[in-house]
Amino acid sequence: MNMTEPIRVAIAGHGNLGRGVEAAMGHNPDMQLVGIYTRRPPEQLRPRQPGTPVFAMETQPGHAGRIDVLILCGGSREDLPRQGPEYAALFNTVDSFDTHARIPEYFTAVDAPAKANRRTALISAGWDPGMFSINRILGEALLPDGETYTFWGDGLSQGHSDAVRRIPGVAGAVQYTRPVPAAMERARNGSRPALATREKHRRECFVVLQDGVEPGPVREAIVTMEHYFADYDTTVNFISAEELARNHAAMMHGGFVIRSGKTSANTTQTIEYSLKLDSNPEFTASVLVAYARAVHRLHAMGQFGAKTVFDVPPGLLSPRSAEQLRAGQL
Amino acid sequence: MNMTEPIRVAIAGHGNLGRGVEAAMGHNPDMQLVGIYTRRPPEQLRPRQPGTPVFAMETQPGHAGRIDVLILCGGSREDLPRQGPEYAALFNTVDSFDTHARIPEYFTAVDAPAKANRRTALISAGWDPGMFSINRILGEALLPDGETYTFWGDGLSQGHSDAVRRIPGVAGAVQYTRPVPAAMERARNGSRPALATREKHRRECFVVLQDGVEPGPVREAIVTMEHYFADYDTTVNFISAEELARNHAAMMHGGFVIRSGKTSANTTQTIEYSLKLDSNPEFTASVLVAYARAVHRLHAMGQFGAKTVFDVPPGLLSPRSAEQLRAGQL
Numbered sequence: 329m330n331m332t333e334p335i336r337v338a339i340a341g342h343g344n345l346g347r348g349v350e351a352a353m354g355h356n357p358d359m360q361l362v363g364i365y366t367r368r369p370p371e372q373l374r375p376r377q378p379g380t381p382v383f384a385m386e387t388q389p390g391h392a393g394r395i396d397v398l399i400l401c402g403g404s405r406e407d408l409p410r411q412g413p414e415y416a417a418l419f420n421t422v423d424s425f426d427t428h429a430r431i432p433e434y435f436t437a438v439d440a441p442a443k444a445n446r447r448t449a450l451i452s453a454g455w456d457p458g459m460f461s462i463n464r465i466l467g468e469a470l471l472p473d474g475e476t477y478t479f480w481g482d483g484l485s486q487g488h489s490d491a492v493r494r495i496p497g498v499a500g501a502v503q504y505t506r507p508v509p510a511a512m513e514r515a516r517n518g519s520r521p522a523l524a525t526r527e528k529h530r531r532e533c534f535v536v537l538q539d540g541v542e543p544g545p546v547r548e549a550i551v552t553m554e555h556y557f558a559d560y561d562t563t564v565n566f567i568s569a570e571e572l573a574r575n576h577a578a579m580m581h582g583g584f585v586i587r588s589g590k591t592s593a594n595t596t597q598t599i600e601y602s603l604k605l606d607s608n609p610e611f612t613a614s615v616l617v618a619y620a621r622a623v624h625r626l627h628a629m630g631q632f633g634a635k636t637v638f639d640v641p642p643g644l645l646s647p648r649s650a651e652q653l654r655a656g657q658l
Numbered sequence: 659m660n661m662t663e664p665i666r667v668a669i670a671g672h673g674n675l676g677r678g679v680e681a682a683m684g685h686n687p688d689m690q691l692v693g694i695y696t697r698r699p700p701e702q703l704r705p706r707q708p709g710t711p712v713f714a715m716e717t718q719p720g721h722a723g724r725i726d727v728l729i730l731c732g733g734s735r736e737d738l739p740r741q742g743p744e745y746a747a748l749f750n751t752v753d754s755f756d757t758h759a760r761i762p763e764y765f766t767a768v769d770a771p772a773k774a775n776r777r778t779a780l781i782s783a784g785w786d787p788g789m790f791s792i793n794r795i796l797g798e799a800l801l802p803d804g805e806t807y808t809f810w811g812d813g814l815s816q817g818h819s820d821a822v823r824r825i826p827g828v829a830g831a832v833q834y835t836r837p838v839p840a841a842m843e844r845a846r847n848g849s850r851p852a853l854a855t856r857e858k859h860r861r862e863c864f865v866v867l868q869d870g871v872e873p874g875p876v877r878e879a880i881v882t883m884e885h886y887f888a889d890y891d892t893t894v895n896f897i898s899a900e901e902l903a904r905n906h907a908a909m910m911h912g913g914f915v916i917r918s919g920k921t922s923a924n925t926t927q928t929i930e931y932s933l934k935l936d937s938n939p940e941f942t943a944s945v946l947v948a949y950a951r952a953v954h955r956l957h958a959m960g961q962f963g964a965k966t967v968f969d970v971p972p973g974l975l976s977p978r979s980a981e982q983l984r985a986g987q988l
Contacts, residue, residue: 351922355802432985457988459796459929462972465987466789469948469975470941472685516934591940592681597933599789604846604928610921611800618799638973638983642792643966645799653968655762657795658787 334360335624336394337617338419340385340411341401342366342373344579345424348613349399350376356617358647362394392418396627397620399423401613409434416449416634417441420627422619424454424612431457431636439634448627450635453619454612455603456480460585462637463601467587471597474589477515479507479528483581483608491556492533495549497541500569502576504532507584518588518596531562534576536569581608618645664690665954666724667947668749670715670741671731672696672703674909675754678943679729680706686947688977692724722748726957727950729753731943739764746779746964747771750957752949754784754942761787761966769964778957780965783949784942785933786810790915792967793931797917801927804919807845809837809858813911813938821886822863825879827871830899832906834862837914848918848926861892864906866899911938948975 337359339346353361363381366373370382398415400423402408408425415421416438425434431452442449460478467476488503511528514521533550547564551557582603591597605611622644643653667689669676683691693711696703700712728749732738734757745751746768755764761782772779790808797806818833841858844851863880867873877894881887912933921927935941952974973983
């Protein structure tokens with residue numbers, strides 16, 4: 329776009345995701361980070377780039393004129409259901425609301441204030457929901473006579489790690505979700521298998537026990553845990569606190585969207601999209617920043633209200649102009 | 659969309675691609691194939707579905723009111739440079755113009771008549787250009803500090819097969835382009851290698867010799883051929899006409915778009931999109947049909963002129979409504 333004025337972006341919330349957005353902003357020179365809003369005392373926050381202004385969250389409504397797009401980096405359970413509708417009345421926003429079942433009601437809650445105030449609010453960006461969602465609907469549209477499979481991993485699952493940590497006697501733990509290679513091969517080869525939960529993914533835990541705790545009952549408590557582990561083949565490894573800190577601190581994740589289908593009787597076509605992420609929050613943040621650029625452009629085009637990744641032309645995510653994209657990137 | 663009125667689609671040109679569009683139409687019940695236009699005598703054409711109307715190409719201008727979207731299935735060298743601008747004045751169109759270097763001038767040639775006549779003309783759809791292009795620009799937008807690699811194959815290359823067939827003494831031939839696995843691994847691992855042409859792909863030919871022809875000089879003519887084979891490691895296999903017909907008739911193709919980049923100093927993220935196609939023309943045709951749906955909707959929204967895949971929100975390719983997509987597909 330070769331914009332002379334950078335897009336002014338601010339961050340609401342400075343956890344892993346907010347810090348990831350800070351990092352991503354450094355790779356996008358057409359945007360400028362104009363502020364970080366936090367619920368902590370602002371003087372306690374150390375921005376990645378010294379000199380980035382830090383403000384208390386409650387000062388935000390007064391800053392509407394200074395911000396082109398506000399990236400909401402709070403959680404989907406507590407923060408976004410409140411912040412999304414509230415800030416969509418004041419700012420153009422991007423968020424990563426990821427409670428799949430509640431997306432329709434969240435969309436409605438954000439859409440009304442955004443439309444009433446002529447703002448553009450992109451919800452549920454990231455990789456799932458987000459890039460995986462796009463690949464699921466494109467796969468279905470391009471190969472209607474087919475089947476879609478989503479596999480996650482290898483990846484660290486925060487929710488499952490927390491569940492293990494709550495077991496009495498556990499001093500520390502992480503849980504990895506791993507796709508089963510044989511199931512992925514069946515998904516790819518066009519045979520359209522019906523894959524049970526246990527066939528698609530397995531779970532692997534690395535657990536540190538408190539002093540004097542026996543491993544047997546902890547292992548049993550994990551593998552039989554309803555909703556989390558009972559439906560999976562789960563491996564439990566007991567390790568030292570040092571090994572946990574040394575080898576299991578990275579928030580790696582990723583996954584696969586595989587669509588296989590037929591275009592005529594004997595013709596199988598397979599589309600596969602995959603991510604291999606050293607850092608789940610940093611990648612999600614990178615997606616949010618690219619969509620902040622798109623939101624700024626949609627707003628300039630007069631497209632107000634709530635939007636999802638399904639509503640955004642891919643070209644709007646690129647810093648290049650439409651002419652540049654046609655000349656060099658098609 | 660649950661449209662009560664199906665989208666009326668017609669096909670211009672009935673080669674491999676046009677026949678693929680016919681096949682794809684059968685998988686999209688929200689669309690109706692209302693005609694096939696051919697330069698051959700219409701009575702000689704056998705449509706896939708008996709009863710599909712077949713017309714002479716020159717009758718087309720008189721049928722503008724009957725067709726919502728015309729899919730141009732001609733070639734990029736001879737047909738589309740003439741047909742694209744001509745038909746964009748009369749119909750909403752979709753085409754697969756794939757001469758990458760000439761896309762900007764083709765866009766301009768189609769844009770003017772489409773705008774002047776309030777038509778929507780989507781150019782250069784398919785998989786490359788097309789789905790691969792989308793993945794190239796998204797990869798760059800999501801991971802600005804990174805490198806993109808496109809690999810093609812395993813796939814039958816029509817142009818290279820033709821080049822081998824033109825060598826004196828050759829009775830028949832096919833050529834496969836194969837990506838080099840070691841190069842793909844280097845592209846994926848984030849080391850951002852500079853990969854020479856010879857490192858990325860190799861070429862494999864299956865050749866039938868005319869009676870009494872010596873293989874040595876034919877092999878030499880192939881592997882030294884400038885622009886086609888000289889820059890590659892090429893394997894030449896001599897086979898019988900029977901084997902050529904039996905094992906090498908399928909128009910398989912595919913490829914990979916790999917983007918690897920860093921979001922912070924020690925964090926590598928890799929995005930990969932791949933296609934494994936039993937039939938190159940049938941998959942390209944499926945893409946064209948999905949974009950025909952999008953073009954019909956863009957036209958209804960008043961978005962006139964030439965468009966590319968970069969301009970189309972992914973949701974418009976799906977037969978589902980935006981509400982349905984948010985509820986079930988995010």
